[in-house]
Amino acid sequence: MTTTETTTHPDTVVRANPARDTWNVLTRELKPVVRDPFTLIFSLVQPLVFLGLFGPLLVGTSGAPVGETLQWFVPGVLVMIVLFGTGATGSNLQYEMMTGSHERTLVAPLSRSSLLVGRALKEIAPIVVQALIIVLIAWPFGFTINWAGLVAGLVLLAVFGVGLGALSYTLALKTKDREWLFWGVQQTLIFPLLILSGMLLPLDEAPAWMRAVATVNPVNWVVQAERALFAGDLGAVQILWGWIAAVALAVVGLAVGVRAMRKSN
Template sequence: MKLVRDTWLIYSRQMSLVLRQPTWIFIMLIQPLYYLVLFGPLLKQMPTEQMGFEYGAMETFVPGLVIMMAMFGTLFSGFGLIAEIREGVIERMRVTPVSRLALLLGRSLRDVSTLIFQAVVLVLLSSLIADLTINWGGLGLMLLIVLAIGLGLSAASYGVAIVLKSEDALAPLLNTITQPVLLLSGIMLPLTVAPDWLKTLANFNPFTYAVDAARALFNGDLNDAVIWQAGVLLGALTILLVFWSGRKFAKSTS
C-alpha cells in the first residue's frame, strides 16, 4: 500500500506540473501531424496493394504514427530527470521516506497519461483529416499497447539518465538505439515487401509486433495472432525495463 500511496503522490505532483503548462502536451503532437499532413497524401498515390498493404494506406499509416509517438514521446523523458539531478531534486529525495520505486513509477505514469491523451487526439484528428472510421473497441486495445510501450520506454529513459547524468551522453545513445529500432518496426511502411534478411532482423524487434498489432486492432481485426504475440513481448519487455530502472533509481537515491 505504501508503494501505491507514494506513487500516487509523485504522480499527482508531476501531473500538476504538466497541467500548469499544457502547451507542451500539444507541442508533442506537431511532429506526427506533420507526417500525417505532409507524408500521408503521398501514400494515397501509391499502388498500396502491390506494396503489400494489408489495409488501406491511411489505415496502415495512422497506427504506425501512434506507435512512433509512443516511442519518441517517452524515450526522451530522461532529459527532464537530468535537469532535476542538476538542480538537486534527486539529492533531496534521499532524506525522504518516499518509496524509491514510486519516484520512478510516478514520473513514468505521468508520461503515460500524457501519451494516451495525445494518442487519442491524434487518432481523432486523423479521422477528420483522412476520413477514417474508428473502431472504438480496437482503439481501446491499441491504447493498451501504447501504455505498455510508454511505461517501459519512459522507465528505461529515466534509468539511463540517472546513470549517465548528462544530456550530451544521453542524446547520441538514444538516437543510436532508436533509429534501427524505428526502421525495423515498419512504422512508415509495412515490411511485407522487404528482402528476407530485413524481415529476419525485424522478427527480433518487439516493436515490429507492436506496429502490426496496432494496425490489426485499429482496423478491427481482433483475431490476428500478432495481437497476443505483441502483448506477451511488450509485457515482458516493460516488466524488465521497469525492474532494471527501478534498481538504478533505488541505488541513486539511497
C-alpha cells in the same frame, strides 16, 4: 552547560508505503502537464508533419484509397508518438539531477521504487491524450474507428509507454552528468527501432536480414498489434505478440529502472 537530547517516538516515523508513494510521485509529475497543457500540443508537431506530408506520399505510391492508407499508417504514427515521447523523458530526470531537485526527493520519506514507477506511470496520460487527438484528426479523412479496438489499442500503447519511459529514466540515471551520452544512446537506438518496425514503410520487400531483425524488434510487434486492433481484427495473432512484447518491455524496464533508482545517490 546543559544539553538537551531530542528523541523521536517510533510512532511518528513516516514509513514508506509503495502504493501511496507512487501515487504522490505520479500526481507531482502530472502537475506541470496540467498547468502547461501546451507542451502536449507542441509535441504533436512531429507526428502531424508525418501524417500530413508522409501520408500523401504513401497514398501516391501505393495507389490505395486515402482511408485504407490511413488505416495502415495512423497506428504506426501512434506508436511513433510513444517511441519519441517516452524515449526522451529521461532528459527531464537529468535536468532534475543537475538542479539538485532529484537529490531532495531521494532523502524524502518515499520508497525508492515509487520514484521510478510514479514517473513511468505519468507517461500514460500524455500518450492517451495525444493518441486521441491524432485519431480525431484522421477520422474526417476516411480513418475508421473500431471503438473496442481503440480502447484496447490505447491500453497497449500505455503499457508500452510505461516500459519505454522506465528505460529512458534508467538511461538518465546511468548517464548522470553526461547529457551528451544520454542523447547519443537514445538517438542511436530510436531510429533503428523506428525503421525496423515497419511503421513508416512496409517491410514486405525489405532485404531478408532486415525482416529477420524486425522479427525480434518489440516495436514491430506493437505496431502490428495496433493495426489489427484499429482494424477491428480482435482475434489476430499479431495482437497476442504485441501484448507479449509490450508487457515484457514494461517488466524489464521497471525492474532495471527500480534497481537503478535504489542505487541512485
